[in-house]
Amino acid sequence: MSVPHAKKPPATFDAKSATRALQFARDTLQIEADAILALKQRISNESGEQFIQAVALLLNCTGRVVVSGIGKSGHIARKIASTLASTGTPALFVHAAEASHGDLGMITADDALIAISYSGEAGELVAIVPIIKRMGATLITITGNDDSTLAQLADVHLNVRVDKEACPLNLAPTASTTATLAIGDALAVALLDARGFGEEDFARSHPGGALGRRLLTHVRDVMRTGDAIPTVGKDASLYTALLEISRKGMAMTAVVDAGGRAIGVFTDGDLRRLIENQRDFSTLSIAEVMHANPRSVQPDQLAVDAVKMMEEFRINQLLVTNADGKLVGALHIHDLTRAKVI
Structure with missing residues (x-):
């Protein structure tokens, strides 16, 4: 008849044991x-x-x-x-x-x-x-x-x-x-x-990882398009631009010419600075207060390039234009965050 192995008593872990560990x-x-x-x-x-x-x-x-x-x-x-x-x-x-x-x-x-x-x-x-x-x-x-x-x-x-x-x-x-x-x-x-x-090869092997998202996600994958882009014409009033900013929820609006090319941008920050100067802006047109030659990226660029530009210039939005300068999209830093690019 076999004898079962006796159970060892529970080990103690005191100060001496900690030192040995x-x-x-x-x-x-x-x-x-x-x-x-x-x-x-x-x-x-x-x-x-x-x-x-x-x-x-x-x-x-x-x-x-x-x-x-x-x-x-x-x-x-x-x-x-x-x-x-x-x-x-x-x-x-x-x-x-x-x-x-x-x-x-x-x-x-x-x-x-x-x-x-x-x-x-x-x-x-x-x-x-x-x-x-x-x-x-x-x-x-x-x-x-x-x-x-x-x-x-x-x-x-x-x-x-x-x-x-x-x-x-x-x-x-x-x-x-x-x-x-x-x-x-x-x-x-x-x-x-x-x-x-290289990095892009590694990203293709790890599409579910953070590096994969950074190196495989393009601006076109995360940008806002169509009616979601806040846009006004160059002849619009400031009041019209403010309504567009409020409707589209990007804290900015792009300004385009008759051909759809991006010629300017106006942001919430621009509005705050306008108010601080106590200027009467009730009759202003958007062309008078916009930032001309706005910063932009192209849709085929990596989304991480957009992140770098936002960080460099301390901005939260970017316009997306094609090679001819035509507005095709808009990008907010929150879009990049949701896509886990940052």
């Missing part, structure tokens, strides 16, 4: 920082050529980059695949165990496999690597042992050996997984640069 935190960060610095030194010397070869192989891969691992290495592999994919290198993660049960069909001869195992002896990877090699796919391995099975089979091997894990038992993968993740980031960034991958 902080010390373990400092030690962990130092050990992992040392591991990355050692890796930096290694690729600056004996491993530099292997890193360059790995970048070249991945850059010239005509298929996709497949990243695989199991256990903690599998989690790191998934993150590396995600980073590669978001920075211009088509990549996906394949679980090493699932690969032996059908997912190997995801890999083709045109692909490059990055196999990750700190020991270099993960049975699930060792089982599929020979098949990958016979298929003709490129094999890059990331391990902590140059003499391991995976390292010996690789076209290029990247060594992420660490002196010790941050785990006080030297058992749980900690410093080694940090080093592996760092070398994956290094590969992704090197490939990003080699591909000439």
Whole structure:
């Protein structure tokens, strides 16, 4: 008859425990920082050529980059695949165990496999690597042992050996997984640069993010058009202009000529300054008090360009004109805020 394990008493967390926790935190960060610095030194010397070869192989891969691992290495592999994919290198993660049960069909001869195992002896990877090699796919391995099975089979091997894990038992993968993740980031960034991958490319991969909105949203996407544009002719009275400002709710009105070209703008701020000067403006025309040659943007410009102009000139509204100067839209800072451009 089996005896159940006795429950451990609840742990106490006193001042001494707090001091130990902080010390373990400092030690962990130092050990992992040392591991990355050692890796930096290694690729600056004996491993530099292997890193360059790995970048070249991945850059010239005509298929996709497949990243695989199991256990903690599998989690790191998934993150590396995600980073590669978001920075211009088509990549996906394949679980090493699932690969032996059908997912190997995801890999083709045109692909490059990055196999990750700190020991270099993960049975699930060792089982599929020979098949990958016979298929003709490129094999890059990331391990902590140059003499391991995976390292010996690789076209290029990247060594992420660490002196010790941050785990006080030297058992749980900690410093080694940090080093592996760092070398994956290094590969992704090197490939990003080699591909000439820029901000707009990044935005296309992240359309739901803040950067995507900033770099993919154009003025035409957020500007007000048609009857929503506050507009008066150059011969209109100031009174008529004020009614238009009130109706359209943009705290300004554009002034256009007979051809629809924007020739001026009048804002709530202009009205306040007019009142402060105690001037009789009951008979004024809008042409007498408007700002001529108003600032404007074109509809195909990025919305972020409109934000920069508003910030530079400390204004809240912009007219939108086409190449001929014809008024086609109006933009308020609130429109940009609602679109989450700012």
